Amino acid sequence: MSVSTxxxxxFAALTAILLALGLYALIQIGEVRSTVxxxxxxxxxxxxxxxxIDHALSRKVEQRAALVRGFLTGDSAGTREAxxxxxxxxxxxxxxxxxxxxxxxxxxxxxxxxxxxxxWARMGRQLGDAGRALTRTRNDVETQLAAIQAGxxxxxxxxxxxxxxxxxxxxxxxxxxxxxxxAAIEKGRDATRDVYTASRISIIIGLIVAILVSVAVAITIxxxxxxxxDEFMEFVGRIGGGDLSTTTDATGKDELxxxxxxxxxxxxxxxxxxxxxxxxxxNLNAATNEIRASTQEQAASVEEQLAAVQETAATVDEITHSxxxxxxxxxxxxxxxxxxxxxxxxxxxAVGDTARAMDAxxxxxxAVATNIVALSEKTQAIGDIIATVNDVSERSHLLALNASIExxxxxxxxxxxxxxxxxxxxxxxxxxxxxRNVRSILGDIQRGINSSVMLTEEAVKRVASxxxxxxxxxxxxxxxxxxxxxxxxxxxxxxxxTNQQQIGIEQVTIALQNIRxxxxxxxxxxxxxxxxxxxxxxxxxxxxxxxxxxxx
Amino acid sequence: xxxxxxxxxxxxxxxxxxxxxxxxxxxxGERTQRDTPTETLLAFVLGGxxxxxxxxxxxxxxxxxxxxxxxxxxxxxxxxxxxxxxxVNLFDPAGLLAREVDTPAAMIVLRHDAPxxxxxxxxxxxxxxxxxxxTTPTLSRLVEGDGERLTRIDPALLIELLLPARxxxx
Numbered sequence: 001m002s003v004s005t006x007x008x009x010x011f012a013a014l015t016a017i018l019l020a021l022g023l024y025a026l027i028q029i030g031e032v033r034s035t036v037x038x039x040x041x042x043x044x045x046x047x048x049x050x051x052x053i054d055h056a057l058s059r060k061v062e063q064r065a066a067l068v069r070g071f072l073t074g075d076s077a078g079t080r081e082a083x084x085x086x087x088x089x090x091x092x093x094x095x096x097x098x099x100x101x102x103x104x105x106x107x108x109x110x111x112x113x114x115x116x117x118x119x120w121a122r123m124g125r126q127l128g129d130a131g132r133a134l135t136r137t138r139n140d141v142e143t144q145l146a147a148i149q150a151g152x153x154x155x156x157x158x159x160x161x162x163x164x165x166x167x168x169x170x171x172x173x174x175x176x177x178x179x180x181x182x183a184a185i186e187k188g189r190d191a192t193r194d195v196y197t198a199s200r201i202s203i204i205i206g207l208i209v210a211i212l213v214s215v216a217v218a219i220t221i222x223x224x225x226x227x228x229x230d231e232f233m234e235f236v237g238r239i240g241g242g243d244l245s246t247t248t249d250a251t252g253k254d255e256l257x258x259x260x261x262x263x264x265x266x267x268x269x270x271x272x273x274x275x276x277x278x279x280x281x282x283n284l285n286a287a288t289n290e291i292r293a294s295t296q297e298q299a300a301s302v303e304e305q306l307a308a309v310q311e312t313a314a315t316v317d318e319i320t321h322s323x324x325x326x327x328x329x330x331x332x333x334x335x336x337x338x339x340x341x342x343x344x345x346x347x348x349x350a351v352g353d354t355a356r357a358m359d360a361x362x363x364x365x366x367a368v369a370t371n372i373v374a375l376s377e378k379t380q381a382i383g384d385i386i387a388t389v390n391d392v393s394e395r396s397h398l399l400a401l402n403a404s405i406e407x408x409x410x411x412x413x414x415x416x417x418x419x420x421x422x423x424x425x426x427x428x429x430x431x432x433x434x435x436r437n438v439r440s441i442l443g444d445i446q447r448g449i450n451s452s453v454m455l456t457e458e459a460v461k462r463v464a465s466x467x468x469x470x471x472x473x474x475x476x477x478x479x480x481x482x483x484x485x486x487x488x489x490x491x492x493x494x495x496x497x498t499n500q501q502q503i504g505i506e507q508v509t510i511a512l513q514n515i516r517x518x519x520x521x522x523x524x525x526x527x528x529x530x531x532x533x534x535x536x537x538x539x540x541x542x543x544x545x546x547x548x549x550x551x552x
Numbered sequence: 553x554x555x556x557x558x559x560x561x562x563x564x565x566x567x568x569x570x571x572x573x574x575x576x577x578x579x580x581g582e583r584t585q586r587d588t589p590t591e592t593l594l595a596f597v598l599g600g601x602x603x604x605x606x607x608x609x610x611x612x613x614x615x616x617x618x619x620x621x622x623x624x625x626x627x628x629x630x631x632x633x634x635x636x637x638x639x640v641n642l643f644d645p646a647g648l649l650a651r652e653v654d655t656p657a658a659m660i661v662l663r664h665d666a667p668x669x670x671x672x673x674x675x676x677x678x679x680x681x682x683x684x685x686x687t688t689p690t691l692s693r694l695v696e697g698d699g700e701r702l703t704r705i706d707p708a709l710l711i712e713l714l715l716p717a718r719x720x721x722x
Contacts, residue, residue: 394615397676398658401594401613404679408592408607418679425678426574433567440564 002254003225010217017213021206028199035112035195039188042107046123046181049100053130053174056093061167063089064141071148071156083145090138093170097134100177101127113191119184123177130173137166228256235263242549244271271552278547285540292537295530302523309516316512320505327498330491337484337491344481348474355470362463369456376449379442386439393431400425577698591684593695595677595702596660599651602702603673604682604695609707611661613676616642628714630672635661640668643714649692649705664711671710 063086070078104124111117140163147155228250235248244267250260403421407414563571593604594613612635619631619642630642640661646653656672682697682704691709694701 398613398615401676401678405594405607405610405612408679422679426570429570430567433564433570434562436564436566437562 003256006224007221010221013217014210014214017206017210021203021210024206025199025203028203032192032195032199036192039112039185039192043181043185043188046100046103046184049096049103050174050178050181053093053096053100056089056096057167057171057174060086060089060093064163067145067148068156079148086141090134090141094131094134097127097131097174101131113187115187116184116191119180119187123180123184126173126177126180130170130177133166133170133173137163137170140166225256228260232256232259232263239267239270243551244274245551274547274550275552278544278550278552281540281543281547285537285544288533288537288540292530292533295526295533299523299526299530302519302526306516306519306523309512309519313509313512313516316505316509320502323498323502323505327495330494330498334488334491337488341481341484344477344484347477351470351474351477355467355474358463358467358470362460362467365456365459365463369453369460372449372452372456376446376453379446379449382442383439383446386435386442390432390435390439393428393435396428396431397425400428573699588683590681593680593682593697593702593704594660595680595697595700596658596673597675597677598649598673599646599653600674601651602677602700603649604680604697604702604704605660605707606704607679609663611663613658613660616656616659616672626714626716633659633670635670638668640670642670642672644672645705645710645714648710648713649703662707662711667715669711669714
């Protein structure tokens with residue numbers, strides 16, 4: 001059941017109880033009012049009726065006294081008038097008693113309480129007695145009236161006592177009825193007080209029940225609302241303390257459960273934000289450190305720049321002096337170049353002689369190469385002859401060995417032949433050694449010839465190359481002479497340019513002065529920037545400390 | 553023994569060595585002849601090592617002619633050659649003697665008729681006299697002849713090792 005439903009149910013129960021209690025109180029008030037109205041109405045009408053009866057009885061006494069006085073005085077007219085008045089008064093009294101008696105009977109039948117019913121019954125009886133006493137009195141007075149008509153004075157006086165006694169009885173009965181009415185009024189007041197007391201007690205009991213129900217409803221609602229709220233307060237307190245790793249378990253289906261889920265989602269969001277915040281702060285810290293390092297490097301660079309600018313200024317001064325020297329030297333070079341142009345003409349003639357000598361050398365070298373090639377072919381033929389001689393010596397060696405073998409086979413007879421065979425072998429060995437020596441010498445000769453051929457070819461190539469270089473030198477010297485003339489013009493332009501350069505260098509000096517001032521301003525700004533980067537680094541470290549508060 | 557290298561005008565190292573050997577032999581030859589019985593060996597080079605073969609067992613020496621290869625023959629048989637109108641089996645003794653030969657330049661024809669046998673060698677050195685041992689014949693024995701050390705080959709054992717059984721029977 002949701003909290004709103006619970007609260008609505010509690011208020012509905014309280015409202016129903018209070019409504020029932022109010023209705024009941026209204027009914028009780030109406031009851032008391034009707035009871036009081038009834039009692040007051042009845043008592044007042046009864047009191048007025050009794051007053052009227054008393055008044056009629058008093059008028060009856062006065063009229064009878066006037067009647068008697070008129071009789072005694074002989075006033076017959078007065079007597080007749082009094083008689084008529086007396087009759088009317090008696091009739092009023094009798095009618096009032098009868099009406100009140102009927103009213104008492106009616107009141108007795110539907111009295112408020114039993115006690116008042118008894119009082120109304122007693123009043124009825126007393127009024128009946130009074131009516132009967134009035135009837136007797138009337139009869140007595142009728143008797144006296146008859147005596148009066150008859151002029152019987154004695155009879156009139158004799159009837160007086162009876163009349164007074166019966167009248168007194170009537171008045172006494174009516175007085176008793178009045179006392180009874182007073183008692184009834186008293187009872188009515190008691191009854192009213194009883195009804196009021198009963199209503200008060202019942203309303204107080206109803207109020208107590210309503211209070212108890214209200215307390216129960218309040219406790220129930222408080223228990224169902226305050227306990228999760230306490231958990232939420234503790235949970236929110238932990239979050240406030242920086243613990244973002246916690247979640248609340250109060251995730252029911254009611255509004256507080258929704259609140260718990262929403263809080264969990266909020267904490268998850270806070271956790272994400274705190275993690276991003278921490279990462280961003282760490283990045284900020286690293287970036288700040290890099291900025292700090294960069295500003296320090298920049299400060300160093302600016303210092304170096306200042307030094308470099310000052311060095312440059314010194315260099316520009318040197319350039320200014322050098323420019324003056326260049327101008328002077330350029331003048332000297334112009335003079336020397338003109339002398340060089342004259343020398344180059346002599347060089348051209350010498351180079352032409354050298355080229356002709358080179359041509360002669362090349363022709364002689366080519367003739368030497370041809371002779372050497374012919375010599376090489378001859379040595380090739382000697383090599384073939386030596387191979388033949390070597391083969392002959394090999395065969396002689398084998399022949400000498402075979403002769404030795406045959407001599408050994410011939411035994412003692414072959415001994416002298418063995419000596420001859422040994423001499424032959426020695427001869428063959430010497431021939432072989434001689435051919436080996438000749439071949440070695442011939443190899444040296446061939447290598448020398450090859451080397452000579454190569455050297456000769458190289459010499460021819462070098463002569464050709466020298467010829468080419470001499471021609472190139474000739475062309476170069478001509479080119480040189482032309483260039484020298486151009487150089488003279490160029491150096492004249494250099495002199496003019498150097499003068500313009502001096503003007504430019506003066507401007508450069510002014511610009512360097514400006515650069516130095518700008519570098520000093522930059523150094524100042526870099527120091528401020530370094531200070532700001534330091535403050536930023538302090539701030540980022542503080543931020544890192546703050547983000548460390550959050551446990552994720 | 554080390555000393556200054558001998559240099560002679562117009563002679564190479566081999567010629568100088570041959571002259572020195574001859575002089576040495578002339579000085580020491582008489583004494584050796586007197587002391588022990590000698591035999592004459594044909595000296596040749598096989599795989600860079602000097603060998604000697606008793607000259608009584610040698611019929612002749614010659615250059616290696618054209619060799620006709622024999623399929624499915626023994627491993628040591630290089631092939632058949634024609635020599636003085638006869639067919640001779642040319643063997644390579646290098647495998648048996650644990651030598652390595654590149655290209656044989658000469659051959660030694662042994663005195664063995666059934667079959668005729670020739671040995672391929674690197675080069676022929678000459679004829680030397682060596683003391684004759686009286687020990688049990690072995691395939692190779694180190695001897696000293698004319699001041700040079702050389703390995704004496706026993707021809708009978710060599711032939712026995714070279715020829716398979718069927719060829720020995722002729």
